[in-house]
Amino acid sequence: MIYERKSSLNRVIQIKVEMKELEAQLEQLKKELNILRESCTHEFEKKDYVQKCMKCHLIESLQW
Numbered sequence: 001m002i003y004e005r006k007s008s009l010n011r012v013i014q015i016k017v018e019m020k021e022l023e024a025q026l027e028q029l030k031k032e033l034n035i036l037r038e039s040c041t042h043e044f045e046k047k048d049y050v051q052k053c054m055k056c057h058l059i060e061s062l063q064w
């Protein structure tokens with residue numbers, strides 16, 4: 001019983017550490033994506049109320 005509780009606590013700590021690492025990785029990837037989008041010469045494909053760039057997958061709303 002005591003062991004189980006300790007084990008799940010360790011897992012919680014492990015999950016939190018992993019989440020922090022993934023969050024940092026996500027931030028890094030978002031930055032990288034933004035850099036790519038800034039240098040993209042967009043080629044939009046229109047769909048209903050949005051248009052999506054076929055190259056960088058940027059989505060823009062066409063609604064005003």
Ligand SMILES: [Zn+2]
Pocket residue numbers: 037040041042043053054055056057058
């Ligand atoms: Zn683009």
